[in-house]
Amino acid sequence: MSPDFEEKLRKKDIGPGDRIRVSSRGKEYKGFLMPPSTGGSGTLVLKLDSGYNVGLSPDHDFEVEKVGNVDERFSEVSPVEESFEKTDRDIPQVSILLAGGTIASRVDYRTGAVKPSFDEKELLSFNPELSGIADIEARKIMDTLSENIQPRDWTEIAEEVKKETDKGKDGVVVAHGTDTMGYTAAALGFMLEDLSVPVVLVGSQRSSDRGSSDAHQNLVCATKAATSDIAEVMVCMHGSSSDDFCYLHPGTKVRKMHTSRRDAFRTVNGEPLAKVDWENLEVEYIRKDYRRKDKDRETKLKDGFNEEVALIKVYPGMDAQALDAQLQGTEGVVLEGTGLGHIPIKNDSMRRMLEEYVDDGNVVFMTSQCLYGRVNMNVYETGVDLQNLGVVGNLNDMLPETAYVKLGWLLGNYDKEKTKELMLENMRGEISQRTEHEEVR
Amino acid sequence: MSPDFEEKLRKKDIGPGDRIRVSSRGKEYKGFLMPPSTGGSGTLVLKLDSGYNVGLSPDHDFEVEKVGNVDERFSEVSPVEESFEKTDRDIPQVSILLAGGTIASRVDYRTGAVKPSFDEKELLSFNPELSGIADIEARKIMDTLSENIQPRDWTEIAEEVKKETDKGKDGVVVAHGTDTMGYTAAALGFMLEDLSVPVVLVGSQRSSDRGSSDAHQNLVCATKAATSDIAEVMVCMHGSSSDDFCYLHPGTKVRKMHTSRRDAFRTVNGEPLAKVDWENLEVEYIRKDYRRKDKDRETKLKDGFNEEVALIKVYPGMDAQALDAQLQGTEGVVLEGTGLGHIPIKNDSMRRMLEEYVDDGNVVFMTSQCLYGRVNMNVYETGVDLQNLGVVGNLNDMLPETAYVKLGWLLGNYDKEKTKELMLENMRGEISQRTEHEEVR
Numbered sequence: 001m002s003p004d005f006e007e008k009l010r011k012k013d014i015g016p017g018d019r020i021r022v023s024s025r026g027k028e029y030k031g032f033l034m035p036p037s038t039g040g041s042g043t044l045v046l047k048l049d050s051g052y053n054v055g056l057s058p059d060h061d062f063e064v065e066k067v068g069n070v071d072e073r074f075s076e077v078s079p080v081e082e083s084f085e086k087t088d089r090d091i092p093q094v095s096i097l098l099a100g101g102t103i104a105s106r107v108d109y110r111t112g113a114v115k116p117s118f119d120e121k122e123l124l125s126f127n128p129e130l131s132g133i134a135d136i137e138a139r140k141i142m143d144t145l146s147e148n149i150q151p152r153d154w155t156e157i158a159e160e161v162k163k164e165t166d167k168g169k170d171g172v173v174v175a176h177g178t179d180t181m182g183y184t185a186a187a188l189g190f191m192l193e194d195l196s197v198p199v200v201l202v203g204s205q206r207s208s209d210r211g212s213s214d215a216h217q218n219l220v221c222a223t224k225a226a227t228s229d230i231a232e233v234m235v236c237m238h239g240s241s242s243d244d245f246c247y248l249h250p251g252t253k254v255r256k257m258h259t260s261r262r263d264a265f266r267t268v269n270g271e272p273l274a275k276v277d278w279e280n281l282e283v284e285y286i287r288k289d290y291r292r293k294d295k296d297r298e299t300k301l302k303d304g305f306n307e308e309v310a311l312i313k314v315y316p317g318m319d320a321q322a323l324d325a326q327l328q329g330t331e332g333v334v335l336e337g338t339g340l341g342h343i344p345i346k347n348d349s350m351r352r353m354l355e356e357y358v359d360d361g362n363v364v365f366m367t368s369q370c371l372y373g374r375v376n377m378n379v380y381e382t383g384v385d386l387q388n389l390g391v392v393g394n395l396n397d398m399l400p401e402t403a404y405v406k407l408g409w410l411l412g413n414y415d416k417e418k419t420k421e422l423m424l425e426n427m428r429g430e431i432s433q434r435t436e437h438e439e440v441r
Numbered sequence: 442m443s444p445d446f447e448e449k450l451r452k453k454d455i456g457p458g459d460r461i462r463v464s465s466r467g468k469e470y471k472g473f474l475m476p477p478s479t480g481g482s483g484t485l486v487l488k489l490d491s492g493y494n495v496g497l498s499p500d501h502d503f504e505v506e507k508v509g510n511v512d513e514r515f516s517e518v519s520p521v522e523e524s525f526e527k528t529d530r531d532i533p534q535v536s537i538l539l540a541g542g543t544i545a546s547r548v549d550y551r552t553g554a555v556k557p558s559f560d561e562k563e564l565l566s567f568n569p570e571l572s573g574i575a576d577i578e579a580r581k582i583m584d585t586l587s588e589n590i591q592p593r594d595w596t597e598i599a600e601e602v603k604k605e606t607d608k609g610k611d612g613v614v615v616a617h618g619t620d621t622m623g624y625t626a627a628a629l630g631f632m633l634e635d636l637s638v639p640v641v642l643v644g645s646q647r648s649s650d651r652g653s654s655d656a657h658q659n660l661v662c663a664t665k666a667a668t669s670d671i672a673e674v675m676v677c678m679h680g681s682s683s684d685d686f687c688y689l690h691p692g693t694k695v696r697k698m699h700t701s702r703r704d705a706f707r708t709v710n711g712e713p714l715a716k717v718d719w720e721n722l723e724v725e726y727i728r729k730d731y732r733r734k735d736k737d738r739e740t741k742l743k744d745g746f747n748e749e750v751a752l753i754k755v756y757p758g759m760d761a762q763a764l765d766a767q768l769q770g771t772e773g774v775v776l777e778g779t780g781l782g783h784i785p786i787k788n789d790s791m792r793r794m795l796e797e798y799v800d801d802g803n804v805v806f807m808t809s810q811c812l813y814g815r816v817n818m819n820v821y822e823t824g825v826d827l828q829n830l831g832v833v834g835n836l837n838d839m840l841p842e843t844a845y846v847k848l849g850w851l852l853g854n855y856d857k858e859k860t861k862e863l864m865l866e867n868m869r870g871e872i873s874q875r876t877e878h879e880e881v882r
Binding site: 145146147148149150179257258259260261264305307309310312313315317318319322328329336339341343344345346347371372374375376382401408 | 590746812821822
């Protein structure tokens with residue numbers, strides 16, 4: 001703790017919003033001084049040119065000087081509050097729903113601890129660009145780390161999004177942890193039918209106290225995406241390992257493909273819908289096959305989910321008893337098989353189990369642990385055998401996780417016959433058309 | 442069936458080995474006529490310039506002409522048989538073990554059916570380049586589609602490989618189905634300690650009756666790789682979607698990442714060890730961190746495998762009972778968690794189950810369903826909680842499938858304490874060093 005530095009700031013007549021150069025602990029930083037409320041006693045918060053905030057606990061060698069004029073946006077928190085009253089301005093109305101996760105966390109610069117989430121005022125003071133993009137209304141809807149998100153949370157988030165579309169918002173941003181964001185994106189995609197406006201899931205791979213945090217860029221880009229023409233459920237995350245753009249991934253095709261990279265999210269078996277350029281904040285459309293925004297269309301909520309479903313990854317040496325145990329109590333399962341969609345059906349007990357399971361009126365769908373490519377159970381004997389047992393193999397290039405979410409959703413909203421039929425239909429972009437670029441032969 | 446075309450061949454004095462141009466059914470082909478034994482009555486087999494064979498059942502519009510000289514390699518099967526006797530020649534000795542799968546299948550050009558496997562004579566007559574690379578000894582060790590491969594098969598394959606290294610061979614090729622080739626490669630990697638020579642797994646994504654078959658190039662490149670300096674278990678498959686090279690992937694880092702592409706196999710969290718150029722059949726080394734070939738070193742066989750292990754993918758909505766059922770009867774499990782290595786531990790019954798399981802002396806290791814990147818259970822509360830329950834989270838960037846194979850192998854050869862210790866050590870390249878290119882912050 002060094003009250004020293006506050007004294008130094010006062011002496012040099014430096015206040016919030018001033019552009020300053022600070023050197024402390026052997027490092028130099030340049031940026032705008034943020035209001036004291038964003039840090040804490042003994043801490044100084046700078047908004048760097050990269051858009052990131054850095055919190056410093058200055059040491060005794062601390063030096064500071066003014067290097068430019070005040071940026072009014074940062075001089076106090078109030079400008080943001082002001083913008084907030086004027087909902088009649090001719091800029092889009094975007095709701096930000098905070099569900100939890102790293103992006104909805106705030107680091108206390110004094111203690112280094114991550115606070116579970118922050119409120120609208122803080123959100124806007126830390127991300128002042130938001131107010132330039134849209135009139136923002138932000139609220140916390142839950143405070144759940146995404147590894148703990150359960151299907152009932154998907155239902156709750158869908159309901160909260162629906163409230164916002166009913167209010168006539170131009171778009172909805174959902175701040176969510178990254179661990180299971182792909183599952184939630186698929187779930188919202190199915191639960192929100194005839195979606196009228198963009199719904200953009202956003203998270204961050206690294207918390208805002210880290211120099212390489214992606215929280216700020218992702219949130220600003222997601223808010224911009226929420227004002228776009230794409231009335232789909234999307235995931236907005238870094239598109240590269242630089243801070244140059246974010247991709248808008250289709251919610252039923254996106255998967256977290258890296259534990260720590262900022263560009264961890266990838267559209268699997270397809271192309272992202274669009275990108276948001278970080279320099280000029282423009283949405284560049286990549287695909288044309290998306291639902292256009294139409295605020296007059298009513299978003300329908302179909303938020304049932306039947307939890308009596310399972311996603312089962314099959315591997316060499318998998319115990320037939322373990323498979324049996326997982327089938328118990330379920331009405332349907334998605335298998336994550338090998339290659340084009342196989343499981344070791346030469347294993348007689350496994351064969352018998354599946355046979356009985358299907359005979360009992362339950363449904364079994366096949367996907368591939370390869371993740372990329374299409375399932376095809378007509379090429380090899382094993383695939384044909386499995387189909388004869390009643391395993392449904394034409395889910396095409398649907399991701400295992402998306403197939404699991406879709407199955408639970410269908411069984412929660414339709415009867416079994418309809419479920420079987422709709423599983424094979426492309427309802428929300430979960431099955432890609434074959435493209436010329438694809439190498440299938 | 443058209444005896445017509447045989448008559449036409451006779452009239453034009455065309456025989457096996459002749460370079461011919463054929464037009465039939467509106468298409469034109471150029472290549473060397475293969476011996477009748479490779480096709481069947483009514484079928485003509487051409488070795489195309491691409492190296493692929495094509496089987497034709499000529500129609501009545503069939504036309505044929507000689508366009509070049511005889512290539513002696515294809516004039517009859519015997520030259521191959523001949524080379525076969527001269528094991529004293531100064532070229533490498535390579536064993537090809539046929540375990541099954543598409544690459545060890547042969548299409549009957551008459552019926553279109555895929556025969557389960559073919560013998561050494563056929564192998565060499567279909568792939569005449571092999572004899573130029575090495576003295577080949579080939580034998581079938583099993584005939585198992587790779588989706589049906591079980592841990593006991595890994596043990597059997599390891600034993601067969603060991604027989605070949607004991608004979609003083611320069612390298613061993615194992616022809617194997619692609620579905621579970623990654624698992625088998627990891628298993629052989631662990632089971633064969635201090636490996637003296639290259640062991641190269643090879644498969645094909647498309648059977649040899651298809652114009653785009655990768656069987657021929659992969660097998661020839663794998664045989665070349667078996668003569669290289671890299672005494673590691675590797676997977677040799679197409680490196681791109683063109684026919685330009687094959688990659689040699691490290692066996693503990695390779696994963697099938699596409700259901701149908703020829704370049705489906707990828708080194709995950711690392712670089713391939715080398716590539717084999719298809720034009721000049723040269724091995725281009727990419728990495729230097731491999732074990733050098735040394736025929737004087739004795740390959741040790743550690744082929745135990747404890748099947749009381751499981752690989753469990755965790756997902757939102759996973760039933761705690763299902764987890765419990767999978768833990769029953771096992772001594773250790775590998776969890777495929779979300780993100781940096783999480784599972785929904787807020788679920789009290791799941792927490793209790795894991796706690797009891799570990800208290801009973803069993804082991805739990807964490808990997809990530811992201812596949813790419815390192816597990817790190819020190820970043821978030823959930824990870825720390827899980828570690829406190831006894832879940833081991835420092836497997837680093839080990840693939841879930843490799844971790845599962847390693848766990849079963851360790852428990853089959855060591856006691857539990859040693860297993861816990863060795864799981865965290867890099868024994869066979871299954872854990873990568875951190876590299877500068879990696880984005881970890």
